[in-house]
Structures are given as structure tokens and as C-alpha cells.
Amino acid sequence: MTEDEFDAFYAAAFPRLTGQLAAFTGDREEAQDVVQEAFVRAWDRRGDFLADEAPEAWIRTVAMRLAVSRWRRARRWLELVRRTPPPVSTPGPNPDHTALVAALRQLPTAQRMVIVLHHLCDVSVEQIASETGAPVGTVKARLYRGRAALAKQLTPDEADVPVRNRKESGRVG
Amino acid sequence: MSDELSNGSNDQLSLALRELAAEQEARPVLTGAQVRGRAVRRARRRTAGTLGAAAVALTLVGFALTLDLAGKENGGRRLPGAAAPAVPSPSRSAPPSPSAASAVPAAGTLELTKRALFLGGRVMPLTSDSSNSPAFVGPLTVYAKHDTKVVTVTGSTDGVGLYTEVTLAVELRDADNTPVYVGVTRSYKGKSLGKGTDGTDSTGGWIGLDGADAKWFYQDAKIGTVISVTGD
Numbered sequence: 277m278t279e280d281e282f283d284a285f286y287a288a289a290f291p292r293l294t295g296q297l298a299a300f301t302g303d304r305e306e307a308q309d310v311v312q313e314a315f316v317r318a319w320d321r322r323g324d325f326l327a328d329e330a331p332e333a334w335i336r337t338v339a340m341r342l343a344v345s346r347w348r349r350a351r352r353w354l355e356l357v358r359r360t361p362p363p364v365s366t367p368g369p370n371p372d373h374t375a376l377v378a379a380l381r382q383l384p385t386a387q388r389m390v391i392v393l394h395h396l397c398d399v400s401v402e403q404i405a406s407e408t409g410a411p412v413g414t415v416k417a418r419l420y421r422g423r424a425a426l427a428k429q430l431t432p433d434e435a436d437v438p439v440r441n442r443k444e445s446g447r448v449g
Numbered sequence: 450m451s452d453e454l455s456n457g458s459n460d461q462l463s464l465a466l467r468e469l470a471a472e473q474e475a476r477p478v479l480t481g482a483q484v485r486g487r488a489v490r491r492a493r494r495r496t497a498g499t500l501g502a503a504a505v506a507l508t509l510v511g512f513a514l515t516l517d518l519a520g521k522e523n524g525g526r527r528l529p530g531a532a533a534p535a536v537p538s539p540s541r542s543a544p545p546s547p548s549a550a551s552a553v554p555a556a557g558t559l560e561l562t563k564r565a566l567f568l569g570g571r572v573m574p575l576t577s578d579s580s581n582s583p584a585f586v587g588p589l590t591v592y593a594k595h596d597t598k599v600v601t602v603t604g605s606t607d608g609v610g611l612y613t614e615v616t617l618a619v620e621l622r623d624a625d626n627t628p629v630y631v632g633v634t635r636s637y638k639g640k641s642l643g644k645g646t647d648g649t650d651s652t653g654g655w656i657g658l659d660g661a662d663a664k665w666f667y668q669d670a671k672i673g674t675v676i677s678v679t680g681d
Contacts, residue, residue, distance in 0.1 A: 283481025290477040295470030304473050312479060319488035373469045395459065396466040427458060 277326055286315055289332050296336060300392045301343050302377045310346070314338040336397065337407055344385055379429035387422035390415055555588055555677035559656070562680030566631070566656065569669065577634055577657035579613070585654060587678025589621040589629060591670050598630050600655050611638055613655050617667040621676065628653035631670075633663045 277285070290311060297307035314335045318325040328334040380388055389408070393399040401419070405412045479487075557568030566573040579600075598618035618632040634657035658666060 279482075279485060282485065286477065286481040286484060291474040292470075295472070295474035298473030298475075299466055299470045304475055307473065308475050308478065312477065312484065315484045316487045316491070319485045320491055373465075373472060376465050376469055391462075392466065395463040396470055423459065423462065426462065 277322070277331075282319060285331065289335065290315070293332065293336055293339065296392060296397055297339050297343060299377075299380065299396055300340060300388060301347075302381045306343065306346070307339075310339040310342040311335065313342055333399070333407070340389060344389075347385065375430060376426075379426050382429060383422050383425055386410075387418045387425070390418045391422040391426070394419055555675045557674065557676040559585070559587070559589060559676050559678045560680050561585070561678065566658070566662075566666075566676070568666070568674075568676065571662070571665065573658050573662035573666065575656055576659055577636070577655075579629075579654040579656075585629060585678050586624040586627070587676070589623050589676045589678060591619060591672050591674040591676075592622040592628070593620040593672070594618070594667060594670075595620060595630075598632070600630055600653055611636065613637075615655050615657075617663040619667055619670050623654075623678075629656060630654070631656045631658060631663070631666060633658065633660055 293311045293314075294304070294307045297311055298304045301307050301310070317338055318331070318335055325331060325334055380391070383391065386408075390404055393404050393407075394401065399407070401412055401415050404410075405415045408415070410418075477484075557566065559566050561578075564575045564578075566575065595618040596616065598615045598620070600613045600615060613630075613634050613636040615630040615632040615634050618630045621629040621631060623629055630653065632655075634655055
């Protein structure tokens with residue numbers, strides 16, 4: 277990949293990746309930071325980056341790992357100073373999206389990651405298992421639980437009973 | 450039915466996530482060239498840090514080896530601060546080591562074939578010398594200065610020996626650390642007529658110069674000056 281090709285790839289993929297990471301992090305600025313850092317690392321480690329068959333997936337994986345590590349650092353810092361968590365940032369004027377972001381933030385990181393990768397980035401369950409190092413069954417379980425939790429958060433009155441029924445039936449079946 | 454409902458809700462989730470992501474898309478703050486520039490600077494810092502660490506390590510290893518070698522050369526008695534003096538000290542209290550002088554370029558030459566001492570653009574003919582007994586092992590290093598020195602060249606077994614008195618004596622040391630005295634010389638046989646200014650006779654070699662050259666050499670020769678030896 278030449279410098280011009282990298283620049284073109286960066287210009288084309290950056291907005292899309294920022295949107296995906298914003299769905300994952302719930303914070304657009306944080307998403308911009310981690311995606312930009314992932315691109316810096318991509319050029320710094322061109323050997324690894326170019327060896328990967330899917331450069332955009334390489335960037336996304338690095339950016340997600342960066343976001344996760346930042347959360348961990350921030351959580352440790354918050355625990356240290358014993359302050360209340362910062363308010364949920366509002367991603368935009370759309371109230372539905374605000375609710376979705378809030379619901380996503382309630383999910384454990386692992387569940388949120390597979391939800392975003394599978395339902396937003398169209399990454400297959402097998403590919404997620406390969407990228408995250410988790411077994412396929414674990415990825416499926418995280419998807420199921422994540423979806424159920426989101427459904428419960430977003431439509432509590434209607435989804436409460438069906439989700440519980442599905443969960444129970446899933447366990448029995 | 451349940452699967453259909455599930456698929457439908459999954460599609461709705463995907464649609465909602467895509468709308469959210471599209472809404473959150475942002476243009477890059479930096480240009481591609483700026484991103485590459487950051488990567489390059491980071492690689493340079495990493496390289497510089499690695500090289501710096503390597504240089505520090507090499508310096509430490511070199512310092513340790515210097516201490517080790519200095520300790521071996523001096524029977525382990527040399528203090529770390531005195532390790533490997535690069536420039537010989539002009540002080541008489543700390544005369545230069547002949548072994549260290551070999552690293553210092555020679556400022557003059559003692560040409561035994563031409564029987565002359567070349568130093569500072571001056572050619573000083575030798576009036577006499579003891580180059581055959583003992584032989585000079587160059588290089589010679591200016592070691593100390595004495596007013597008068599009596600050199601015993603041949604020890605006597607019957608009370609009579611060969612002596613050389615050196616005035617305006619500049620003491621050199623050869624590579625074997627044997628003293629060689631340069632100055633105005635007067636040799637004689639028989640019982641020693643006197644002692645040097647330090648009250649002792651010395652065993653070693655000598656090089657005789659005429660009075661003017663001896664005075665110049667005595668006044669201008671600096672402690673630590675190295676003189677190479679050529680010819681025989």
C-alpha cells in the first residue's frame with residue numbers, strides 16, 4: 277500500500293469506522309480518537325497491517341481494543357477517586373438513538389462488542405470468534421444475551437415476557 | 450413464528466444500529482499525511498530510545514572494562530577516578546605512566562643514528578649518551594626534572610665504578626620505566642664524588658646535550674611529553 281493508497285483508504289474508511297466505534301463506545305469524540313490512533317498504528321506497523329486481508333477489519337479491531345483499554349483505565353480511575361460516573365453523552369438529537377446508546381452502555385463490554393460487530397459491521401459469528409479469541413458458542417451466547425437485554429431495555433412493557441419466555445425455552449431446548 | 454419474530458427484531462436492531470452509526474460518522478481531524486507523520490515520528494522516537502539505551506549499556510560496559518583493566522594493570526590499587534588518564538599531568542607529584550604514554554602522540558624524536566634530539570623545531574646534537582648500556586626502549590616520556598643527578602652506569606665490585614653526573618637533568622622514562630637523564634653530562638670513574646640534589650644515586654641511562662640545549666630542554670620540556678626513539 278503506497279502513501280496515496282493509504283491516504284485514500286483513510287479518508288474513505290475513517291467516517292464509517294468512527295460511526296461504528298461510536299455505536300460501540302457511545303461517544304463520538306472517543307470514537308474519533310481511537311480510530312485515528314488505530315490508523316497511526318496501522319502505518320507504524322505496516323507489516324502487520326498490510327499482511328491482513330481485511331485492512332478495515334484490522335483497524336476496527338485495534339480501535340475496539342483501544343476503546344476497551346481506555347474504559348478499563350477510566351473505570352479504575354473513577355474507582356480511585358470515588359466519583360459518580362459521568363453522564364451518558366448524547367449522541368444526537370434523535371431520542372431513539374439516545375435510548376439505544378443508553379441501552380448499549382448498560383451491556384457488558386463483551387456483549388456490546390459482539391452486538392456491534394454482528395449487527396452493525398456484518399461480521400459473522402465465526403469471524404467474531406476468530407477475532408476475539410472466544411469460542412463460537414460463547415459468541416452466540418453473548419449475542420443472545422445482549423439482544424435480550426437490549427430488547428428489555430428498549431421495550432420493557434412488550435418485550436419483558438417474550439424475552440423471558442425465549443430465554444427459558446432456550447435453556448430447556 | 451418465534452424465529453420470524455426474532456429475525457424481525459434482529460433486523461430492527463441492525464437498522465437502528467446503522468442509523469446510529471451513520472449519525473455518528475465524523476470526518477477525520479487529521480489528514481492521511483499527518484497520520485503517517487505521527488507514525489513515522491513515533492517509530493523514530495522508538496528507535497532513538499532503543500539506540501539511547503544501547504549507548505548507555507555500551508558506556509556502562511566500557512566503563513566496567515576500563516575499571517577492570519586499570520585494576521589489573523595496577524594490581525587493583527588504582528582508584529576509579531584515576532583510570533586511564535588521557536592527558537599526562539604536568540605535576541611532579543603525579544608523573545605519567547610510561548605505559549600510558551604510548552597512546553599519546555610523540556612530540557619529538559631521539560634519532561640515535563643521527564645522534565640528535567629533535568623537539569619543538571630544535572635540533573639538539575648529543576654530546577654523549579649511554580644508548581648501549583642500557584639500550585633505550587622507546588618511546589621516552591618526560592617524567593621529572595632535577596638540578597643535578599648522578600647516574601651509576603656500571604656498578605663496581607672493587608669500589609670503583611663508572612659514574613655520570615647530569616646537571617640540568619630532565620628525567621625521562623622509557624617503555625620499561627627505566628630512567629634516562631638528559632642534560633649536561635660529565636662522566637668519571639672512581640668513587641662517587643657526590644650525590645644528586647635528592648641525595649641518591651640512580652641507575653639508568655643518560656643523554657648529554659651542550660649547555661644551551663640542555664638549558665632549553667630543562668626549561669621548556671613539559672612533563673608528559675613523549676619522544677620517540679629511532680635508530681640504534
